[in-house]
Amino acid sequence: MLLADAAQAIDGKLYILGGGWSVTGPIPSPSAIALKIDVPWDQANKKHRWDLSLLDGDGHPVLVSTPQGEQPVQISGEFEVGRPPGLIPGVALDATIAFNLGPLPLEPGSRFVWRLSIDDASEEGWQLAFSTRPAQTPVPGEPPSA
DSSP: OOOEEEEEETTTTTEEOOOOOOOOOSSOEEEEEEEEEEOOGGGTTTTTTEEEEEEETSBOOOEEETTTTTEEEEEEEEEEOOOOOOOTOOOOOEEEEEEEEEOOOOTOOOOEEEEEEETTTTTSSSSEEEEEOOOOOOOSOOOOOO
């Protein structure tokens, strides 16, 4: 998993722009997440469901305002990879997923974690942590910075 400014998954490859950051803001800005999933040999040719949930520093879901009221920030989808002919038995297969997000109204000076689960299972390494910079407080008598 990798945080980026923008990302695409095309023909099994990830194309990443501005990847590898862990601090953003404080002003909300667009971002992207790129995933490369190693699918075990015996899990090929099966549909798998993935879910990403955005959690705050205490492990609670981050909520955003929507027309339907406050909702947790979650992204989900499915993937399936097939075994190509002639592949050596036991070799893991690649699944690549990338998506771009609009600006999220995240609290400045806070810590967040994207948590991945696949088929309702998650592991410790399937997390992507990042922080938002603190909001700048204006100094009395100085014009605000742009």
